[in-house]
Amino acid sequence: MTTAAPDTSTERGVAVHLQDLTRTYGATRALDGLDLSIEPGELVALLGPSGCGKTTALRILAGLDVATSGQVLVGGRDLTRVPANKRDMGMVFQAYSLFPHLTVADNVAFGLRLRRTSTSARRARALEMLELVGLGQHASRYAAELSGGQQQRVALARALAIEPSVLLLDEPLSALDAKVRVQLRDEIRRIQLEVGTTTLFVTHDQEEALAVADRVGVMNAGRLEQIAPPVDLYERPATPFVAEFVGLHNKVAATVSGGTATVLGASVPVIDGSITSGAGVAMVRPESVSVSASPTGTASVVSVGFLGPISRVHVQTEAGDALMAQLPSALAVGLAPQDRVDVSIAGTPVLVVAG
Amino acid sequence: MSLPARIGRGIALTLFAIYFALPLLSMLDFSTRAKGGAEGRTGEAWANLFQDEDLRNAIIMSLLLALFTAVAMVVLLVPTMIWVRLRVPGATRVIEFLCLLPLTIPAIVIVVGIANVYSWVTYLLGDSALTLTFAYVVLVLPYAYRSIDTALSAIDVRTLAEAARSLGAGWTRVIVTVVLPNIAQGVLGAAFVAVALVLGEYVFASLLHFDTLPVEIALLGKSDASTSVAASLASLVFVSVLLIGLSFLHRNRRSSS
Numbered sequence: 237m238t239t240a241a242p243d244t245s246t247e248r249g250v251a252v253h254l255q256d257l258t259r260t261y262g263a264t265r266a267l268d269g270l271d272l273s274i275e276p277g278e279l280v281a282l283l284g285p286s287g288c289g290k291t292t293a294l295r296i297l298a299g300l301d302v303a304t305s306g307q308v309l310v311g312g313r314d315l316t317r318v319p320a321n322k323r324d325m326g327m328v329f330q331a332y333s334l335f336p337h338l339t340v341a342d343n344v345a346f347g348l349r350l351r352r353t354s355t356s357a358r359r360a361r362a363l364e365m366l367e368l369v370g371l372g373q374h375a376s377r378y379a380a381e382l383s384g385g386q387q388q389r390v391a392l393a394r395a396l397a398i399e400p401s402v403l404l405l406d407e408p409l410s411a412l413d414a415k416v417r418v419q420l421r422d423e424i425r426r427i428q429l430e431v432g433t434t435t436l437f438v439t440h441d442q443e444e445a446l447a448v449a450d451r452v453g454v455m456n457a458g459r460l461e462q463i464a465p466p467v468d469l470y471e472r473p474a475t476p477f478v479a480e481f482v483g484l485h486n487k488v489a490a491t492v493s494g495g496t497a498t499v500l501g502a503s504v505p506v507i508d509g510s511i512t513s514g515a516g517v518a519m520v521r522p523e524s525v526s527v528s529a530s531p532t533g534t535a536s537v538v539s540v541g542f543l544g545p546i547s548r549v550h551v552q553t554e555a556g557d558a559l560m561a562q563l564p565s566a567l568a569v570g571l572a573p574q575d576r577v578d579v580s581i582a583g584t585p586v587l588v589v590a591g
Numbered sequence: 592m593s594l595p596a597r598i599g600r601g602i603a604l605t606l607f608a609i610y611f612a613l614p615l616l617s618m619l620d621f622s623t624r625a626k627g628g629a630e631g632r633t634g635e636a637w638a639n640l641f642q643d644e645d646l647r648n649a650i651i652m653s654l655l656l657a658l659f660t661a662v663a664m665v666v667l668l669v670p671t672m673i674w675v676r677l678r679v680p681g682a683t684r685v686i687e688f689l690c691l692l693p694l695t696i697p698a699i700v701i702v703v704g705i706a707n708v709y710s711w712v713t714y715l716l717g718d719s720a721l722t723l724t725f726a727y728v729v730l731v732l733p734y735a736y737r738s739i740d741t742a743l744s745a746i747d748v749r750t751l752a753e754a755a756r757s758l759g760a761g762w763t764r765v766i767v768t769v770v771l772p773n774i775a776q777g778v779l780g781a782a783f784v785a786v787a788l789v790l791g792e793y794v795f796a797s798l799l800h801f802d803t804l805p806v807e808i809a810l811l812g813k814s815d816a817s818t819s820v821a822a823s824l825a826s827l828v829f830v831s832v833l834l835i836g837l838s839f840l841h842r843n844r845r846s847s848s
Binding site: 320323398 | 758
C-alpha cells in the first residue's frame with residue numbers, strides 16, 4: 237500500500253511537476269498546456285475565476301480526473317496513469333465529505349485501516365491528528381453533530397493522517413462563513429508548516445491565496461498567467477488579467493516615456509511588462525489614489541462607501557476617468573456626492589498596458 | 592396541539608383503525624368458528640396452515656421466493672445504481688426508464704408475453720416455482736428503484752467516493768464500506784417492499800401454473816373457506832408488520848439526522 241510514497245514523504249514534502257497538461261471536455265479546453273512546479277514542502281495556491289481550470293488541475297494531480305495529454309510527476313515518479321487510490325495524496329474537498337456512518341475518530345483512521353495499521357496505532361494516530369486540528373475532544377462524535385468549520389478540520393486531519401506525499405485543498409473554505417474562513421485559513425497554514433507536506437491549495441478568493449501561500453499562481457483560460465510570491469504578485473503583476481484579479485484596479489489614461497509614466501499629472505515608475513513608450517492605460521490600485529476636498533478640484537465625488545477602518549470613494553474626473561480611491565475613513569469624513577475634490581496618486585510603480 | 596385538533600386527530604385515527612382492523616377481526620372470527628354451524632371455537636383452520644401439506648409447501652415456497660427475489664434485486668440493482676451515479680451519470684435516465692417500465696405494463700400483458708419464455712425456463716431449469724424469481728425481480732424493480740434512489744440522493748455519493756478513493760480505497764471498498772452503510776435503510780426498505788409484493792402476487796404465479804401461497808389460498812377458498820381465510824390473515828399480518836417496521840425505519844432515520 238505504501239509503494240506510491242517515496243521515502244522522503246514522511247519527512248519533508250516531495251516535488252510536484254505538472255508538465256504540459258491539457259484537458260478537453262468535448263469542445264471546451266479546461267486546461268491548455270499547464271506547466272506547474274511545486275518545490276518540496278511548498279504551499280502553492282492556484283487562484284482564478286471559476287472555469288479557469290484550477291480545480292481540473294488539482295483533480296488531475298489527485299487522479300480523480302485524467303489529463304488528455306501531459307504528465308504528472310511526484311517525487312520524480314510518473315503518476316500520470318496511476319489510479320487515485322494508489323497515489324497517496326490527502327485531499328480536502330469543498331463539499332463536506334466526512335463519512336456520515338463513522339465517528340470523527342473512525343473517519344480520521346479510515347485511510348490507516350486501508351493500510352492495515354494496527355488498531356491501537358490507528359487510534360493513537362487519529363487522536364494525534366485531531367489534537368493537531370484542535371478537535372481532540374470530539375473524537376467520538378458524528379459528522380452531523382459538528383459545525384461546518386469543525387467538519388473541514390476533521391477532513392484535514394483525515395487527509396493528513398495517512399502522511400500523504402502531497403496535500404490537496406480544493407476550495408476547502410468556500411462553504412464556511414467569513415469569520416471561520418479566516419481562522420481556519422491561518423490554521424491550515426500553521427499546520428502545513430508544521431508537517432511540511434507539499435501542498436496545492438485551489439481557491440477563487442485572492443485574499444485567501446495571498447494570505448496562506450508561498451507562491452500564488454494566477455490561472456486564466458487553462459493556463460498559468462503568472463506564478464510568484466504573494467508580495468511580488470501584488471506589487472508587480474505581469475499581465476492586466478493578474479493586475480485586475482488581485483486588486484480591483486482603476487484604469488487610467490497614461491503616457492510612458494523613459495521608464496516613467498505620467499498619470500493624472502503625476503510621474504510614476506512603470507514595472508516590467510509595461511509598454512515602453514507612448515499612450516496607454518495605467519492600472520492603479522485604489523489605495524494609491526487619494527482625494528481631498530477642494531472647491532477648485534478637477535473631479536467630483538460620485539459615491540462614498542464606508543467599510544469601517546477604510547472607506548472607498550468613487551470619483552469622476554473632468555477628463556472622464558472613473559476612479560475608486562481607498563483611504564482611511566478619517567480622511568473620507570465629510571465627503572459627500574457632488575463635492576469637488578483633488579485627485580492625486582502615490583508614486584508606487586504601476587503597470588501600463590497598450591490602450 | 593389544541594384540544595379540538597387533538598379530538599379531530601383522535602376521531603380520524605379511530606375511524607382508520609376500525610376501517611383497517613374490522614376486516615382483520617372478522618377474518619379471525621370466521622377462521623376460528625366451529626364448523627357446521629355448531630357453537631364454540633376451533634383452531635382447526637390455523638392448524639391446517641402447518642398440517643395441510645400443499646398449503647405448507649406453498650407457504651415455504653412463497654417465503655423462499657420472497658427471500659430470493661429480495662436478495663437478487665439487491666445484488667442486481669444496488670451496485671448498478673451506485674455505479675451509474677459515480678461513473679456514468681449520463682445513463683441515469685435510461686436506467687430510471689427501464690426500472691419504471693414494469694409499472695406501466697399490466698401484469699396480464701407481461702404474463703402472456705413471458706409465458707413462452709417460461710416454457711424454455713422450465714425446460715432448462717426444471718419446473719420449480721423458484722424460477723418465478725426472474726419475473727418477480729422485474730416486477731419489484733420500480734418500487735426498489737425509488738427506495739434506493741431516494742437513499743442515494745440523500746448523500747453526496749460522488750464526494751464521499753472521491754474522499755475514500757484519495758485515502759486509498761479501491762472501487763469495491765468504496766461501494767461496500769462507504770456507500771452501502773449510508774444507504775442501508777433505503778436498501779432494507781426496497782427489500783421489505785419486494786417481500787410484501789412477492790407474498791401477494793397472484794397473476795404471474797397462477798397463469799404460469801406455479802403453486803405459491805396466493806394461488807393456494809385462492810384454490811382453498813373453493814373447498815375449505817376457513818383455512819383459506821386463516822392463511823390470508825396470516826399473510827396480511829406478516830406483510831403489515833413488515834411495512835409498519837419499514838415506516839419505523841424511516842422515522843428513526845429522520846430523528847437521528
